[in-house]
Amino acid sequence: MSLRLLCVIFYGPMNIEFHYYALYYLCRSAGLPEDSASKIAVSSQMVDENLAAWEIRGGDKTSLSIVTQNYQFWDETTARSIYRPFHFLPGEKAKADSYRRDGRAGKYPVTADSPLAREILIAALRSGNPYRIGVALHAYADTWAHQNFSADQEPQNALDPRSPLPPVGHLQALKHPDNPRLVWKDPRLKDEYVDVRNAQRFSQAATMIYRFLTTYRKKGFEDEVFVIGRLGELWENDGGTRGGLAGEDSLARASDYIIEFDIPPYEPEAWIRRLGAQAKGLLGMDSAPEKLGYDRLSWIRHAATKASSALGSTRGSITRASYEESDFAAWNQAAKTHLDYCSLIFEQRGIA
Template sequence: MNAEFHYHITWLIAARAGLPPEDTRIVAHSSQYTDDNDSIFEIDKDLPTAYGNYISQTMNILKPMDKLLRIYSLFHFIPGDPMTSSAWRKDGGMHWLNTTPDSENANLVMDAALASCNVYRIGIACHGYADTWAHQNFVGYHSEFNAMTGPFSAAIPNIGHAEAGHDPDRAALVWEDTRLIHERIDNKVRFLEAAGCMLRKFAKYVDPKITKKELRKRETTMKDDLDHCIGGQDQANAHESRRIARYRKLSRAPEYGGRELEEYDAHRWMDEAVNEKVRGLRDRSDLFLARFDPLTDLYTWKDRESYKQTHWHRFQEAVKQHQNETWQILADRNFQGLELPKL
């Protein structure tokens, strides 16, 4: 999934579930920022207020870094049930790290985040939870299990859905996964199922006493609304801007909070927290220009007294919490007994 789901649709789901406006904004931003948090920073280096972050994604999802493989299974490819029917392959292959939709592991991760009542962590967790639909039948590790047939497949690393390109992430795309017994994949169907499950979790979080009747009503009407917004098949992703315009219009409806969906800015939270604004070149040590810029990696807090209250710091702390707790969940389950040196 990309920002269309992780930000725009997640915003609508959270709002329809009844989250307060500010919580809705933080959850949606955290969900998408999980993909954009791809650089390591040192703030106030060598000072008492020094801080370093963890990343939750690599800079190019189609060119993953195998030395950081653990982030894929923790944030984007949560291992599920390799025996489930949606994972049946023509070659009979199975993998213990295979991502499967709405798996028990993904639910444990999501429920742990909800129990924390930390909206940043909830946003991070719902990113991985939603991706169990989009990324199903891929593993967040280097494996032939991920291999697709195609003229350029040999040149692309078999990590995640790199060989499938952006096909699994586009809301209105219909494509074929030729590895599977059931080849035809309709992303719209997958995305609507994910949205419905997320709504149920959010709504119960907001109101634990919500009735089954009200829950069904909200889920049905929201999925109908999103079905209309996504619209028809769009193989070239040419109508994404039209879909986003429809999401924004829907966000103004009273049942979706009556507040227009804000434009997403991946740099906003860090710009609010630090003095330096080097958009697109932060800690890009692998970029040509960065090699000649001695100031590229120097960042300082705007307010050393209250930096821990900034959105960026809170999000980064939530990333660390999510990584630690998700690792513990999986260590006793799908990771148990595995000997994978780069995990």
Template sequence: MNTEFHYYITYLIAARAGFKSKEASLLAYSSQYVDDNDIVFEICKNTPYFYSNYISQTMDILKPKKQLLRIYPLFHFIPGNAMSATARRKDGKLHLLNTTPDSDNAKNILSSALRSGNVYRMGIACHAYADTWAHQNFIGYYDVCNAMDGLMQKPKPNIGHADAGHSPDEVNHSWPDERLISTLTPRNNNEIFLSAAGRMFEELKRFCCPHCQQQSIEQEKALLLGDLKIIMGLVDPDERIQNYCEIAQREEYGGEKLERYDNEKWIDEAVKENVRSLKMKTAKGIFRIVNIYLTDRISPLRNIYTWKNNNDYQNSNWYKFQEAVKEHQKESWRILYDTTLKEMEIENW
């Protein structure tokens, strides 16, 4: 899934479930920022205010295996039930790390985040939970099970859905997954994403209203999915975003203006960047990768990062999100180790 689901749709789900507008915004921003948190910053190095974050995404899928295992299965490809009816392949292969929608592992990770009361952790867990639908039947690790047929896919590493490109993540998109049996091959993302939205709503609604009757939850879920289905069916992505923002101002969705997503907002509020080479906070694509490669090897080119306020940085959204990433990683690893990872011997994990 991309920003459209992880931020805009997630906000509407959270607001409709009962989160106040401010909390829903924090949850939704955290959900999307999981994908944008791909740089390790060393802030106020060699001072009492030093801080370094963990990444929850990487643009470099050729990183050491240990680093990949700490990112993909925990934040994007939660291992599910290898025997799930949704995971039936033409070649009959099974894998313990295969992602399946709404798995027990994913629900346990989300439940843990909800129990913590930390809205940043909730957003991170919602990201991972929703991705179990979009990323179903892919593995967050190097494996031939991820391979797709076709000449265009062959040069790409078989990790996650790299071979499938952006197809699994896009709203209003259909594509074939030829690895699966014929009845599962057609993939209609809107149907898949609406299923994810419905289940996420149920979990968040029960958190906000533990005593709500199931019938009431089902009725409200149907209204939410009805609104989302109409908007997600629009062809123009910009028109869809505009419609999400418009219905956010309705009372049942919080009645407040939903800001457009800005991936620099939180870090710009907290961190000052002294640019020596390329501004990393805004660098995109290959420019970011090249700059990271060069600055890792040529220290005078490294940008210098400091807190904008040494006395208050721990109250910033960026810092709170980064601490939540560390907590999510620790707790998710514990859950997955107990259920899945202890049964495996993966090199360098």
């Protein structure tokens, strides 16, 4: 198996547990209408699903949908236009330096709840566009999951110098940073930080997101201890060791939210399916609900799609007539607006 295919198998997105299920719950708890909560949560999860562009065909021209996740980590363009704006927003370097044993973080390390990430989220909230809010919340939430890593391929991302995997993003940490229920070790960090309890990190992310959402709704967040506590109980109920059958089975994980919080089951690529999209490639339109989960079989299947994306192929085609005025079109425009806004801020701040 090639190194590149190994990488796309093991380098996973932040868990759908947070980007869709927890976010949906937070939106509803903050008082957002069902329709808005759904659009925000689906928009957030869609950021991790768009590994390859769709061709939008109609009339005398063909356009491409935006790509918001990709595994061509050897390409610097991917770091600049995908990883940095959507998954690894630059944070506060001095803070990141202070956490490390060597005191030397990379040039643009991620730090939780960074001023830049807040600025991007606030701009999205001010727009009132639920699709853009969902995209921005994805990037904002990732500042907790991906803290102390960066979008670039650099030595500071290395957890083990003997690893055959290149030090880009959290590739060497595999999926550990993205599982809300996991406890793991980050050997780059000082003794007081080396043991990472994801449940604590994700609870902090949920708290701040809930505060932003309630403020957006012009209401208070006095009930945040109760609201966030319910999520914390879900993530902590196994002591952070849920990595066996229950932890690996994304259907079981999703059912926790469906039963406990009455969240609608996530339908992968539902917005695209409604358009009668014609998929091509190795897998076509995979409707398996565990598509982006943690069970091993789904990751192997999904790796084939990732490998296809890495070769630069498009995912398939959609007619322009069905695309226009659709949720997918609105999401694409929102993701492009997010990218343009990030690019402008990065340029103003001298972030390459």
